[in-house]
Amino acid sequence: MDALVLTGIKSLELQDIAQPEVKPNEVKIHTAFAGICGTDHALYAGLPGSAPAVPPIVLGHENSGVVAEVGSAVTNVKVGDRVTVDPNIYCGQCKFCRTGRPELCENLSAVGVTRDGGFEEYFTAPASVVYQIPDNVSLKSAAVVEPISCAVHGIKLLKVTPYQKALVIGDGFMGELFVQILQAYGIHQVDLAGIVDEKLAMNKEKFGVKNTFNTMKGDKIPEGEYDVIIEAVGLPQTQEAAIEASARGAQVLMFGVGGPDAKFEMNTYEVFQKQLTIQGSFINPNAFEDSLALLSSGKLNVEALMSHELDYNTVDDFVNGKLGVVSKAVVKVGGEEA
Numbered sequence: 001m002d003a004l005v006l007t008g009i010k011s012l013e014l015q016d017i018a019q020p021e022v023k024p025n026e027v028k029i030h031t032a033f034a035g036i037c038g039t040d041h042a043l044y045a046g047l048p049g050s051a052p053a054v055p056p057i058v059l060g061h062e063n064s065g066v067v068a069e070v071g072s073a074v075t076n077v078k079v080g081d082r083v084t085v086d087p088n089i090y091c092g093q094c095k096f097c098r099t100g101r102p103e104l105c106e107n108l109s110a111v112g113v114t115r116d117g118g119f120e121e122y123f124t125a126p127a128s129v130v131y132q133i134p135d136n137v138s139l140k141s142a143a144v145v146e147p148i149s150c151a152v153h154g155i156k157l158l159k160v161t162p163y164q165k166a167l168v169i170g171d172g173f174m175g176e177l178f179v180q181i182l183q184a185y186g187i188h189q190v191d192l193a194g195i196v197d198e199k200l201a202m203n204k205e206k207f208g209v210k211n212t213f214n215t216m217k218g219d220k221i222p223e224g225e226y227d228v229i230i231e232a233v234g235l236p237q238t239q240e241a242a243i244e245a246s247a248r249g250a251q252v253l254m255f256g257v258g259g260p261d262a263k264f265e266m267n268t269y270e271v272f273q274k275q276l277t278i279q280g281s282f283i284n285p286n287a288f289e290d291s292l293a294l295l296s297s298g299k300l301n302v303e304a305l306m307s308h309e310l311d312y313n314t315v316d317d318f319v320n321g322k323l324g325v326v327s328k329a330v331v332k333v334g335g336e337e338a
Helices: 038-044 145-156 173-184 197-206 236-244 268-274 288-297 312-319
Strands: 002-008 011-016 026-036 062-070 082-085 122-126 130-132 165-169 189-194 212-214 226-231 246-254 277-280 308-310 329-332
Touching: 002 312, 011 312, 026 082, 026 312, 038 312, 062 145, 082 145, 130 288, 145 173, 145 288, 165 173, 165 236, 173 189, 173 197, 173 226, 173 288, 189 197, 197 212, 226 236, 236 246, 246 268, 308 312, 312 329
Parallel strands: 165 189, 165 226, 189 212, 226 246, 246 277, 308 329
Antiparallel strands: 002 011, 026 062, 026 122, 026 329, 062 082, 082 130
C-alpha cells in the first residue's frame, strides 16, 4: 500500500509498504482523509509533538476512514463503520491517569506520532480510541474531530456562561474553530483578532463575530474588556496582548503552542488585582463525544475553514510553506468512498 513516510528531519518519502496486521484489541481503518496541523509541521522539523516521533514513522494524527478489519476482542465497531480516531493513547497506570488527568500521562503514545497514522491507505488503532461518525457528518469533516476536541478540552477547563464577552486571538484554523465553539457553548459575543482580512471578514459574515481586529494593520485590541480570552497563536506578543485584554475576573486560555524556550512578560500585580485565571491546555481527554455531537448538531461548519485538499505529492510543498496562506489542509487518501 502507499504510505507517506517521515524518514528523517524534513524528509518525507512516498513508499510502498505492507498493510499493518491487526491485534486482538485493534481496528484496521481504510483512511479517507487525514488533516495536517502545526504538530505535523513540528514533527517534520524534528521537534516533539504530544510525544517525540522517531523516524521512520507515518504521520497523520487527524484522520477519518472506514473500518476494514477488527481484532477478535473488538466489540464497539464493525467492518464498514465510518469512524474517526482519537490519536492519544494513555497508559492507565501512572499517577496522572489514576487521578483523572490522563492528558498528562507519563507514558503517552499517539497514532500518527509514536505509531503509524493516517498518511497511508490503511492504519491500525486500539478499539478504545475509535469512534463511530454520525450519519450526517462527512468523512472530510470527521478528519478534524481531533483539533475540535483539543479546543473543546480547552473550553472545558474554563467556566463559560452566556453573559461573557470573549476574544479569540489568532485567525488560523484553531482560532476560527474557537469562534464557533465558544458560540456553541453559549457565549453571547465573540470578537476575533488576526492578520488576514479575508479570514476576519468571513468569520464576521458567516460565523457571527461582532468585532474584528487586524493587528498587522495596526488595529488595537481593547484593553481590559474581555471575560474570556483564547490565545491561539503562541507568540510572546499575542500572549501579552491576551493578558492586556482581560477584564476583572477574566479567564485567559493560553492555547497557542509557543517555542520550547519562549517567554512572555506580564504584570504580576495585574494578575492579583484582576484575580485572573491563566490556564494552559494540552491535548484532548474525554472530548471526542462532545466534538462529534457539535458537528452532528450543525453548530460547527469546519469544511468552510478547509482551504486546501492535498494528495501525497503536495504534502511536502505544504510543510515547506510553498502553498501560501493555508487555513486548513487535509490529505485526500481514500476520500468519501474509502
